[in-house]
Amino acid sequence: MTSLIDVIFLLLLFFMLSSTFSKFSEIELTAGGSAPGGAAETPPLFLRLGQDDLSLNGQTTSLGALQTALGQSGPASVADDRPRTVLVSLGQDVTAQRLTDLLGALRGTEGISPLILGGSSE
Template sequence: MRKMRRRRKLSMTSLIDVIFLLLLFFMLTSTFTRFAEVELAAAGSGAAVSGETKPLFLQLGAEDLRLNGTVLTLEDLPAKLDETRGDIAEDAEPKPLIVALRGEVNSQRLTDLLVVLRGVSGYRAMVLGAS
């Protein structure tokens, strides 16, 4: 008669160690690319604005955009801002641009606006918090 062999239990410890080592290796060797980024700066104590510098007021709605009360699209905004800036020197202090959110503005709409504003020089955008 045959003798019954007892099966040895497999140890899972070495398998788990190998999995953790592989995980660690792939995490350390991966490169995390930035798909898109928008620079944001925290509000702080800024320099005082001179009395001659009037800020522009930009209202961002879910469907519309208003610059000092004039309805615009995101595509028309850079041209209108360049027109508003006028003949001020490039090295002059940036003009303040206050952005207020109206209604149900989602984060994608705000990001689209900030990307457009990043391409326009001479303005310092300040986004007002929700009230």
């Protein structure tokens, strides 16, 4: 009986240590397409994402100050209530976690629609 309790304890310990307790979340990605009703009145914002840097329309910013910088770059959405497009250009060394952090920061901003352009060939 004692050996059975030891085996059960070892199995319990093994499964507790091998399981992951981190929370997974979803980041919604939408495919780019043509805007209905013609071109937008407000030009899109350009966001360049590198592994260690981030720039919005050529101005260096941090991930924490991104929402403030987006608010200062003009109206969040165009006149007919469509979200304002943010073109996101990825550097060569950008990891999936860095992109997920950026999309999480953009998710908290109203009136923004990110469009991922892909990696650059620097």
